[in-house]
Amino acid sequence: MSATTAPVAINTFREAVRDRVLYNLIFFALMMIGAAIIVGQISIGIERLVIINLGLSAISIFGLVMAVFIGVGLVSKEIEKRTLYSLLAKPIRRWEFLVGKYAGLLLTLVVNTSFMTIALAAALFYVGRPFVRSDSSILVAIYFILLELALVTALALFFSCFSSPTLSTLFTLGIYITGVFASDMRDVGELTGNPSLNAVTRVIYYLVPNFHNFNAIAAAGHGESIPLSLVGQNTLYAVLYVTLLLLAASAVFSKRNLK
Amino acid sequence: MRPASQTRAVGIAIVGVSLLFAAIRFLQMQIDAKTRTVEQQKEELLLRSPSAVKRMSLGYNALLADIYWTRAVQYYGNRVGTPDATFELLWPLLDIATTLDPKLVIAYRFGAIFLSEPGPAGAGRSDLAIELVKRGIAENPDQWNLNSDLGFLYYWRLQDFQSSAAAYLEGSKNPKAPSWLKMMAARVAEKGGSLETSAMIWSELRNSTQDPIVRERATQMLRGLKAQEDEMHLDDLADQYKKRSAHYPASTGELRDAGLINGIPVDPDGYPYVFGPDGKSRLNPQSTIVIPKELRTPLSPSN
Amino acid sequence: MIMTAMGTPAIEILGLTKDYSVGFWRKRARRSLDNLTLQVQEREVFGFLGPNGAGKTTTLKLLMGLIFPTAGTARIRGKSIDDVRMHREIGYLPEQPYFYDYLTARELLDYYARFSGYSAVERGERVERFLERVGLAAAGNVQLRKFSKGMLQRAGIAQAILHDPQVIFLDEPMSGLDPVGRREVRDIILDLKKQGRTVFFSTHILSDAEMLCDRVGVLAGGKLQGVGTPSEIVSVEVHAMEILFEPRDNRALPTALAGRATHMGGRYRVEVPETELYGALDSLRSTDARILSVSPVRPTLEDYFLRLVGGAQEKSRGVEVMSR
Numbered sequence: 023m024s025a026t027t028a029p030v031a032i033n034t035f036r037e038a039v040r041d042r043v044l045y046n047l048i049f050f051a052l053m054m055i056g057a058a059i060i061v062g063q064i065s066i067g068i069e070r071l072v073i074i075n076l077g078l079s080a081i082s083i084f085g086l087v088m089a090v091f092i093g094v095g096l097v098s099k100e101i102e103k104r105t106l107y108s109l110l111a112k113p114i115r116r117w118e119f120l121v122g123k124y125a126g127l128l129l130t131l132v133v134n135t136s137f138m139t140i141a142l143a144a145a146l147f148y149v150g151r152p153f154v155r156s157d158s159s160i161l162v163a164i165y166f167i168l169l170e171l172a173l174v175t176a177l178a179l180f181f182s183c184f185s186s187p188t189l190s191t192l193f194t195l196g197i198y199i200t201g202v203f204a205s206d207m208r209d210v211g212e213l214t215g216n217p218s219l220n221a222v223t224r225v226i227y228y229l230v231p232n233f234h235n236f237n238a239i240a241a242a243g244h245g246e247s248i249p250l251s252l253v254g255q256n257t258l259y260a261v262l263y264v265t266l267l268l269l270a271a272s273a274v275f276s277k278r279n280l281k
Numbered sequence: 282m283r284p285a286s287q288t289r290a291v292g293i294a295i296v297g298v299s300l301l302f303a304a305i306r307f308l309q310m311q312i313d314a315k316t317r318t319v320e321q322q323k324e325e326l327l328l329r330s331p332s333a334v335k336r337m338s339l340g341y342n343a344l345l346a347d348i349y350w351t352r353a354v355q356y357y358g359n360r361v362g363t364p365d366a367t368f369e370l371l372w373p374l375l376d377i378a379t380t381l382d383p384k385l386v387i388a389y390r391f392g393a394i395f396l397s398e399p400g401p402a403g404a405g406r407s408d409l410a411i412e413l414v415k416r417g418i419a420e421n422p423d424q425w426n427l428n429s430d431l432g433f434l435y436y437w438r439l440q441d442f443q444s445s446a447a448a449y450l451e452g453s454k455n456p457k458a459p460s461w462l463k464m465m466a467a468r469v470a471e472k473g474g475s476l477e478t479s480a481m482i483w484s485e486l487r488n489s490t491q492d493p494i495v496r497e498r499a500t501q502m503l504r505g506l507k508a509q510e511d512e513m514h515l516d517d518l519a520d521q522y523k524k525r526s527a528h529y530p531a532s533t534g535e536l537r538d539a540g541l542i543n544g545i546p547v548d549p550d551g552y553p554y555v556f557g558p559d560g561k562s563r564l565n566p567q568s569t570i571v572i573p574k575e576l577r578t579p580l581s582p583s584n
Numbered sequence: 585m586i587m588t589a590m591g592t593p594a595i596e597i598l599g600l601t602k603d604y605s606v607g608f609w610r611k612r613a614r615r616s617l618d619n620l621t622l623q624v625q626e627r628e629v630f631g632f633l634g635p636n637g638a639g640k641t642t643t644l645k646l647l648m649g650l651i652f653p654t655a656g657t658a659r660i661r662g663k664s665i666d667d668v669r670m671h672r673e674i675g676y677l678p679e680q681p682y683f684y685d686y687l688t689a690r691e692l693l694d695y696y697a698r699f700s701g702y703s704a705v706e707r708g709e710r711v712e713r714f715l716e717r718v719g720l721a722a723a724g725n726v727q728l729r730k731f732s733k734g735m736l737q738r739a740g741i742a743q744a745i746l747h748d749p750q751v752i753f754l755d756e757p758m759s760g761l762d763p764v765g766r767r768e769v770r771d772i773i774l775d776l777k778k779q780g781r782t783v784f785f786s787t788h789i790l791s792d793a794e795m796l797c798d799r800v801g802v803l804a805g806g807k808l809q810g811v812g813t814p815s816e817i818v819s820v821e822v823h824a825m826e827i828l829f830e831p832r833d834n835r836a837l838p839t840a841l842a843g844r845a846t847h848m849g850g851r852y853r854v855e856v857p858e859t860e861l862y863g864a865l866d867s868l869r870s871t872d873a874r875i876l877s878v879s880p881v882r883p884t885l886e887d888y889f890l891r892l893v894g895g896a897q898e899k900s901r902g903v904e905v906m907s908r
Contacts, residue, residue: 029698033684040686068387072347079344104682108743111648111676111753112699115668202339233340240343244384279651281604 026114027122034126035133038092043130046084047137053080054145061149069149071243077142078163078239084138085131085171086198092130093178094190096123101280110280117272124179124268131171139164156245162253163242169260170236174198176267177231183275200226201233231263331380338381346382349374353388357395358494361402368404371395375413379420386424389417393430394495397438402498407438418451426489428452429462433482436469446470461485476513479573480506501571504549508570511546515554515562518542529560592662594751594782595624595647599656602642616642618806619656624784624799626750629777631793631814632786634803640786641679643803644755648676660751672700675749679756679786681740685729689720689739692728693746700747714742719768733760741772752776754785758792770796824881825861827854830874838867855881 038044057076061069097120100106109119142160146153177197181190200207204227211223235256238248338345353374360366375392379385395403397410414431421427428451435445449466452458465485468478480503487499515533518541522530525539533554536542545553552565564570600620603613617639624630634640645651647658649665663670683692693711702710715721718738723731728739737760744752757773758766773796776783787793793800794814801811830851831837837845837852841864845854856864861878868875 025701026699029695033687033695037684037686068347068350068385071385072351075344075347079341082341104678104680105684107645107648107650107678108676108681108683108696108740110650111671111674111678111744112696113668113671114699199339203336206336237340239341240346240382240384243343243382246384277652280645281651 024118026118027125030109030114030119030122031125031129034096034123035129038127038130043088043092044134044137046088047134047141050080050084050138051141054141058145058148070146073142073145073149074160074243075239077138077145078160078167078242081135081138081142081164082167082170082239085135085167086174088134089127089131089171089174090178090191090194090198092127093175094182094187094194096127096179097182097275098187098190106280116276117268120179120183120272120275121268124175127175127179128172131175132168135164135168135171154245156247159238159245159248160242162248163238165253166236166238166256169256170233172264173231173233173236173260173267176264176271180267180271180274183271183278197230198233201231204230204232205234232259235259331377334377335381342381346378346385346388349378349381350385350388353378353392353395357403361395364401366401368395371404372406372409379413379416383416383420386417386421386427389414389421389427390430390490391492391495393434394498397434398498407434410434410438423455423457425452425455425458425462428455428458429465429485429489432465432469433486436482437479442469476506476510480510502573505571505573508548508564508568509572511548511554512562512564512572515546515556516560519556519560519562523560529558530556532556533562591626592659593623594626594628595622595630595658595660595784597622597643597647597656597658600643600646600653600658601655602639602646602651603654613654615806617646620803620808621656622801622808622811624782626782627777627780628798629773629783629796630785631797631800632784632803633788633790633793633800634786635788638803639806640803641755642806644676644679644753644784644786647753648674672747673750675744675747675752677737677740677744677752677754677757680733680759681736683728683736683739683743686727688725688727689715689731689735689742690724692739693742696743697746702747710746714746717745717772718742734762734765737761737765737769741769745772745776749781751782751784754783756787757785758787758789766792823858824855825858826877826879826881827856827861827864827868828852828876828878829854829868830876832872832874835871835873837873838864838871840864840867851876 054073054077057073061072061076097106100109100123106119110116139161143153146157174194178190178194181193185193207223208227211220211227214220241248334345334349335342353371356370356374357368360368371392375388375396378388379392382388393410393414396413397403397405397407399405411431411434414427414434417424417427418431428448432445432448432452435441435448446466446469449462449469453460453463453466465478465481468481472478483499483502483506487496487503490496490499515536518536519529522536522539522541530536530539533542533545533556537545547553548564548568548570550565550568550570552568554562555565556562564572597620600617601615602617603615606612606614620639620643632640632643642651646653647660647665649671658665660670661673663673684695687695690711693714694707697707697710712721712724715724718741720735720738720742723735728736731739737757741754741757744754754773757769761769770792773783773785777796785796797814799811799813802809828851836842841852841854841856844856845852854864858880865875865878
């Protein structure tokens, strides 16, 4: 990271910490404790599975909420409060500012997710069975969740470069849901046999980020090994898509008049 | 504020909040009285289409599968043992759970038992149980347990020994499968319906399960099968006794006195067997043992 | 003061124009700044005067690259305003500044100092020095959310001058400050001048400009109305003389002055055009009046300003232009 983006990133992380964003960890910890205690009584034979599924789902949902709601405010808050004015008078380019804000939220999400991973590991330890090699797929699933969060954050940042936080939230969630249903839509297009509709759904399928790629929760729960090639492909997919979004965001934001 | 008045204010606040909560609780009970009965009558699933549930899960299908499976277990657990229990929702719940997470092996395995048990102990739907397990095998080809479950269902519920043997044989092809699967396949093909084969199937089920309900059920079955085997021996002895004494024994004590047995045989519950006027042995009326009725074909004693 | 306008000017503004589009459905352009051309020399303190809404903040935001001009260009120390390297040499205090309120003043300054590439040691030393300089040394560890408006203004000035920039832009640096605070800001500006920096500040408070500036520019209705030294702008307008006198033994005033004189506690004050001064004095002498003082009426910058604004507001109705 360059000398100008790093301070922005660190400051963004500091803002999240001082705004008590990490307090969500308390809720997560309480949830994992509650689940670890209750799960033995209601779920026969699948205590571990339930803990893994619940933990990973919660890591994903908590992260998504943070990525969307902090993400849409990354830029707009600085404009609205005019904190950006004095910053942009410093020798920093606008895209450097954007990348810094992005990296800062990503750092926040990584730290947050790391703590949640520790809580999940503790809950798994509590319900028994020492860790085995197949548990590494849990870590892969968490890595995939982080890739997903990186993508969602980039989406939120992109939209917040030209629309209000409320609209940006709607756009981001809209794209997210479209991305989750992307493969379903493509299937529908193929099923109808209508070539033009099929073409449209195919375009959407390749256009929107396909969040289905990053879902390895079920596989992790069953201790299935996730092929290394998929890890590589998913990483590359996320990197490419995030780069695309950040480039677009920079292009839009660099031309924006800060009234 | 002075301390005294402060204490009073806190006191008033506590009383006030408690009163408000009491009122809210009262109100909720009134509302429940009107609505709960309706709810109980038409307990149903909001969504019956498994694929719709899967789409709506937004990628959190694994967690949702656990929730549906837990609901299925609770649904079964709340009803099992109650007279004229019905299990209409059992299949949809299992269907959704296994669609949401096709690798949820436990749902196929126990779901099949819940579905196939007759009478108040289950839905009595062996057809659905077999469909469920077959789906499980298709999704989890490496799970030989499911092949063994399928063999059990064909054997015990349908007495389709040919299909049962085929299922065991299919499972035995899995390199991870234990050797008894192959043995079972041969045995079922050769001597389907024998008490010994039945006992073997149940005891394997008991050994392989971690679920206390299933284990208890298997133990009961094995005790029943043991009693059935004992009764068959006693009936043979009673026939021999009749050849000597021209009448059926009235009790197992007479068989002992005639030197046909060494002691008084008791069932796995510890009660001595009794004889009816037709010379057939039966369980002591106080015994809790249940002789399984699933095998309608005449049972040949093992040799 | 005579400027030695050698070499490149510190600030060079060429035909800078900014239209804002207003209205949601039928977009119209509202001209906020109209063809501003202006040069500020090195080491000069330049006051940018004008009422609220005159276009001062627009000009500063254009120079800072926060908004982009509809037409025109500007250079600061020879570098285009699009050039990020230009920002190394400038400092900027926005109007009514607001900073990250979760930071302390010390953290805020440290954050901004990071963009100037100082080592950690130098950064720490610098932050302390400038906290001291703006009078925030005691409040260095207080979160900015607890700062008063005046303290925020000081923090804002500190961040603007923290990296020893050559050209400093201050947007309304005195607003919201109490008299003590204003004097401190004045001292800082004079200090910067002494160090040979160029200061460009906007204000609507004229006494500040009169006191500090080498030159002032007056902006109204988006147009530059005039540029000059404060005395130039004022002296152009000196046409009247003020006579203060006391009539002898309640004798009647000379008829020529009776209508115009104002009575104040036994004395009279009268303003006459410069050309009529001797005639008026003669007529006063004829009535034996005691002449207490004769002085030129120096119209304050304020008078000049009010007249300009009055005229500009008339004209500004025509500034709105149709487009798109």
